Amino acid sequence: MVWEAVVILLLFGPPGCGKGTQATALADKFRIPAISTGEMFRAECKAGTELGMKACSIMQSGGLVGDDIVNGIVASRIARPDCRNGFLLDGYPRTVPQAQNFGLLLEERGLPEPVVIHLDVRDSVLVARLTSRRQCPKCLKIYNLQSQPPRIAGYCDDDGSGLLTREDDQESVIRDRLHAYSQLTGPILDWYGPKRVWTVDGAQAPDEVARAIEQAVIEATGKPSVPVTFR
Ligand SMILES: [Zn+2]
Numbered sequence: 001m002v003w004e005a006v007v008i009l010l011l012f013g014p015p016g017c018g019k020g021t022q023a024t025a026l027a028d029k030f031r032i033p034a035i036s037t038g039e040m041f042r043a044e045c046k047a048g049t050e051l052g053m054k055a056c057s058i059m060q061s062g063g064l065v066g067d068d069i070v071n072g073i074v075a076s077r078i079a080r081p082d083c084r085n086g087f088l089l090d091g092y093p094r095t096v097p098q099a100q101n102f103g104l105l106l107e108e109r110g111l112p113e114p115v116v117i118h119l120d121v122r123d124s125v126l127v128a129r130l131t132s133r134r135q136c137p138k139c140l141k142i143y144n145l146q147s148q149p150p151r152i153a154g155y156c157d158d159d160g161s162g163l164l165t166r167e168d169d170q171e172s173v174i175r176d177r178l179h180a181y182s183q184l185t186g187p188i189l190d191w192y193g194p195k196r197v198w199t200v201d202g203a204q205a206p207d208e209v210a211r212a213i214e215q216a217v218i219e220a221t222g223k224p225s226v227p228v229t230f231r
Contacts, residue, residue: 005113005221007086010093012189013119014181015174016126017202018209022119023090025210029215034084037070037091044073051076070094071101078105089114094184096191114191115220117213118217119202123178131176134163 007030013019026035041059044052051072054067074092084165093099106113109196132145143150143163150157169171188195196217202209 005086006084007088007116007217007221008106008111009086009088009091009217010090010114010116011090011119012117012185013202014121014123014126014185017119017121018206019090019119021206022209022213023088023151023208026088026213026217029210029214030086030088032086032088034088034090035077037074037089037094040073040077041065049076067095067097067101070168071098071105075105078109078209088109093188096187099188113196115217116189117216118189118197118199119209120204122200123175124205126178127171127174130169131165131171133166133169135166136161137164158206192206216223 003115009026009030009032011019011023011026013022023034023036026032040053041052045056045059046052053072054205055069057068067216070092070160074089078087127134129146132147134143134145134150134154135141136143136159138159138161139156141156142148143156150163154159154163156163158185198213198220199218200209200212204212
């Protein structure tokens with residue numbers, strides 16, 4: 001038996017919360033594509049569609065792509081056959097109007113409401129995780145002093161170069177990113193409201209986080225018509 005309900009997942013979480021890992025695991029589990037807005041935009045640009053070309057030229061000039069274009073690209077992406085069992089979106093909606101539009105889009109297509117997952121991790125934990133990153137200046141390999149340390153402290157396993165902290169991983173830069181994230185995402189989570197947002201403690205081990213999310217999905221989508229066994 002496999003999962004048979006259509007699952008539409010929206011994944012929110014701050015930088016460093018492990019969202020990418022969870023997105024991949026969830027996609028696998030529910031047999032749905034994990035769609036990040038970045039990839040979706042690049043694909044659309046490459047395909048040379050009208051929306052893609054517009055988005056491309058705006059991004060190349062360093063501008064922010066407007067809601068209409070983003071909504072259009074999402075609409076065309078989720079109409080593809082690989083989304084028939086549902087899909088996971090990472091990085092969308094980014095604004096309340098986008099969230100409103102997305103609700104209408106799902107309604108139009110006769111799809112269920114999205115399951116909104118908020119991977120919550122305290123700032124101090126994120127700062128500790130993210131400031132633990134080191135990079136080899138020569139081969140660019142990334143290490144993490146907490147989770148993936150080099151064999152010899154401070155030096156690259158492959159070429160022995162001294163490891164450096166990237167500019168992006170300085171504490172002040174990370175705190176700014178975390179602040180920007182909560183400014184952006186807070187209003188969206190508020191708009192969905194506490195009844196529709198499933199907050200999962202992202203500080204647990206990755207497989208515990210995955211289990212908690214699965215549980216939330218099962219509860220949120222109601223009892224499925226067939227017994228569920230995850231493979
Ligand atoms: Zn190296």
